[in-house]
Amino acid sequence: MTQPLWQSLLDEEARQVARQLADLLPGPLHNLGLQGVRDFAAPLPPPRSTTMAAVRDHRVGVPAVLVREYCPCPSEQPASPTVLYVHGGGFTVGSLDGVDELCRLIAAGAECTVFSVEYRLAPEHPYPAALDDVRTAHAWLTANAAALGVDPHRIAVAGDSAGGGLAAALCLDLRDRGLPQPVLQLLAYPAVDDSFERPSWTEFADAPLLGTEDARWFWRQYVGEAGVAPDVLAAPMRAASLRGLAPAHVITAEVDPLRDDGEAYADRLAEEGVPVTRQRYRGVFHGFFTEVDTFTAAGTAVTDACGRLRDVFESGLAANQRTSMPSA
Template identity: 40%
Template sequence: MSTNVLPLSKPVPADSSLRLVPDVPDFVVGPGLSPEVADVVTLIGGSATAGRNLAETRRIFTQVRRALGPTVPDIASIREEVINTPAGKLNLRLYRPSFGFRPLPALLFFHGGGWTVGDLDSHDTLCRQLAIATGHVIVAVDYRLAPENPWPAPIEDGWEALRWLSNYAPLLAIDPLAIGVAGDSAGGNIAAVLALKARDEGGPALKGQVLIYPCTDLSASLPSHFAHADGYLLTRKQYLAYVANYLAGQDVEQDWRVSPLRAARFDGLPPTVIITAGFDPLLDEGRAYAGRLAAAGVPVIHRSYADMVHGFITMGGRLPAANRAIADIGRALASHDIYAFSDGGGI
């Protein structure tokens, strides 16, 4: 067993004039934001604009997320795993919050970044926070990215990771009856698709899903996509570019494996926690998904952060609401009693 503790991020100076990315001509901040959120939007606005070298865009995305995160918390162990899949090697990172006499529940986690940017390092601090707040082992997946690997490559990687985790859970001191999926943004899309797929294929059985401002309908047609199209960090132009990377010209927007909001039915899905942001183009997608699940009888806890923007949960060094949201996820899982002691799980 190998353990790798990553270096701590450097804190971001309080100077609001600090720029983490190159200036973007004619960049504006949308109205209605609080000063602290407007400051963050100004600070990193344009970090994912189209036209920059893709490798540089990816580097900046990870740098920004690590820089704006809170002080990196210590955790019991971090373990790197490499698994074999039909597509090749797949890297995973396991965050264990504690050691004890009983197996822990786990969340298979997929990072955001429009299926195009993001990696294990961009969401390292968030995964540590989630492990501590929930008492779960967080298993982060370094899935293949678009445009080099468009749909369905990330779904295929996610499915292989889920099957591996289900099969090898006992060897990892993880309760195989207490596994859930989680992700933010594009990662929330992958998690939601996997939950539907697992239901339809008779397993692996999931005990919960945590969807953080998830992409659930890639048509980008709901009102929030237009109301928050510019000035709120994720722009409509950026989002559509991400979707284009992911789909690579495939006419599959109506397919539930791309847009889980388009699924024919939502019954039989695991208890769900959904986080949304009030100034997010994806706000209405998260709301709609929560509504569909609730209408199908699925236990849902939806927490909306009315003054936040897309991506906020990785920015707890500047936005206290991010840290509250992580704590709320832990409380929501507990209130669902998803990982009940009666079945060998436990939080």
């Protein structure tokens, strides 16, 4: 049997996981159907758990959105920089538990508080329900910053896959409503386009875990069977302009149908004057960023992301100190 061309690109860890996935999935993921996909994607208990000073659940807005707070430091510390994290899962699966350890690692590594959003899932709640929930969580966070011990001038947004697309859409929405931008948008292989036409969609059509037809299926759950984005906030690459958006750190996986879309989005941001750092991680496939106990590259990517977050948080703190200094 001929091996797919991408097989030689995977590192040993990824090849082993790909073999395990092939044994579990005799065909494309979406062939399992909605409930089957959700059962398959349900998170297992994490093998480790990074200790936090506190973990709290909040229910905010109407309808209520569950937001989980991760505090790495005692509450008597000064106002904390913050990340609003949006999980992935094709807008259809995924949960707070699936990114629990990742959020703990970001909180510890970037020395910040993390708020993770449990948004409503498609197809029961199609676009724009998920984005509405992310908006609600962000508005609550900014409005209640003082009570939460959060520095309102040092809030970043982050997400992986569908969550990366939602984080990017939030930045566009804030800009278009004349509201302040986050200090950083951290986007891991974000779902930002619905054209499915860049080379990686063909090159990695049968990649492990998520192939091209799987991605199309997830997209239809989100926007409807016609598969057409109702507006630019569903597919941020469609925006006429990306000027004025938050600085970005874009993470992609080498073997991933979404790879070229994420990198094209990073290119557009840079071309339109947005500061961008980007990193393609070799030898891994879609979904690696959240699997910190499986892929060495995930640990590297999280460490790199935390370094980028610390940089912008320190810059934001310095700027706040300058603006608060009394004039001579």
